[in-house]
Amino acid sequence: MTIIFDGRGFARRKNEETRRRVAGLLEKGVKPTLASIFSPKDKGSSLYTKIKGEAAQALGIQFRAKEIKDTGDLSVIISEIEKLNNDARVHGILVQKPSGESDFSKEDWSRIISTLSPKKDVDGLTPENLGLIDLGTPRFFPATVASVLAILKESRVAIRGKNVVIVGVSEILGKPLAAELTEERATVTAAHRGTRDLAGVLKGADILVSATGTPNLIKGDMVKPGAIVVDVGSPQGDVVFSEVKDIASFITPVPGGVGPVTVSCLLENTVKAAEEQ
Numbered sequence: 001m002t003i004i005f006d007g008r009g010f011a012r013r014k015n016e017e018t019r020r021r022v023a024g025l026l027e028k029g030v031k032p033t034l035a036s037i038f039s040p041k042d043k044g045s046s047l048y049t050k051i052k053g054e055a056a057q058a059l060g061i062q063f064r065a066k067e068i069k070d071t072g073d074l075s076v077i078i079s080e081i082e083k084l085n086n087d088a089r090v091h092g093i094l095v096q097k098p099s100g101e102s103d104f105s106k107e108d109w110s111r112i113i114s115t116l117s118p119k120k121d122v123d124g125l126t127p128e129n130l131g132l133i134d135l136g137t138p139r140f141f142p143a144t145v146a147s148v149l150a151i152l153k154e155s156r157v158a159i160r161g162k163n164v165v166i167v168g169v170s171e172i173l174g175k176p177l178a179a180e181l182t183e184e185r186a187t188v189t190a191a192h193r194g195t196r197d198l199a200g201v202l203k204g205a206d207i208l209v210s211a212t213g214t215p216n217l218i219k220g221d222m223v224k225p226g227a228i229v230v231d232v233g234s235p236q237g238d239v240v241f242s243e244v245k246d247i248a249s250f251i252t253p254v255p256g257g258v259g260p261v262t263v264s265c266l267l268e269n270t271v272k273a274a275e276e277q
Helices: 007-026 043-058 073-086 106-115 129-135 143-155 174-183 198-203 258-276
Strands: 034-038 064-066 092-095 161-168 187-191 207-210 227-231
Touching: 007 143, 007 161, 007 258, 034 043, 034 073, 034 258, 043 064, 043 258, 073 092, 092 258, 129 174, 143 174, 143 227, 143 258, 161 174, 161 198, 174 187, 187 198
Parallel strands: 034 064, 034 092, 161 187, 161 207, 207 227
Antiparallel strands: none
16 A cells, blocks of 8 residues: 655654754754845745745744845845854855746856855755765755655665666755765666656666656656655646556655655754754
């Protein structure tokens, strides 16, 4: 019988442990604080900031939302990050990338992320933090990577020796996740929408993680019976859930799967940053 992962319930359990850690910090006079820089003109950016802020405050984490109205002026964003880097009261910093057509070129975004203090980079995106993952000595995993790893642990699958296929080769999920699972001695294949015979590649996967943002890319006949399937697609799933749920042994739905756990992992990273600063 297939296990359909309950991301909301799992996130609630994770949050209780995070809440206890926050209480421990407060007893020491430390108020864990997360700051988020976002563009109010981008509805997606504003919504994600609101969701994260409410989740943080529910656990006792202070949340600062900093609006940047002119995201075309890179110097304004850089200046705000530098202020937060130097503010000892702030333990974690997020830059919420606009969800639609971004004002940032790839080079601009790289410069923005590189300005973050690695010790406050709780979404694990700076070159230093991504490099530490490659070296097998992670400080912070990107929140979505941490979410996938937590879900795999919850599935009780033994990673070592398993064939893992990750569909999607982004800098913030596919590549760092592949590095960590390789460190755990899985055999990892990185694939993408243009992979030749993608269906054949997926059929060999004991563990399948997809994060392409292409709705319904992965159909039932592309999945190995009994596979673990983690669908990171958003806002719609990459996986045809109705077909795959009776083939996989474990599957994450969209919504209600990876998303809630990702927010929990971000807040967990924030508390870790506060504990270590």
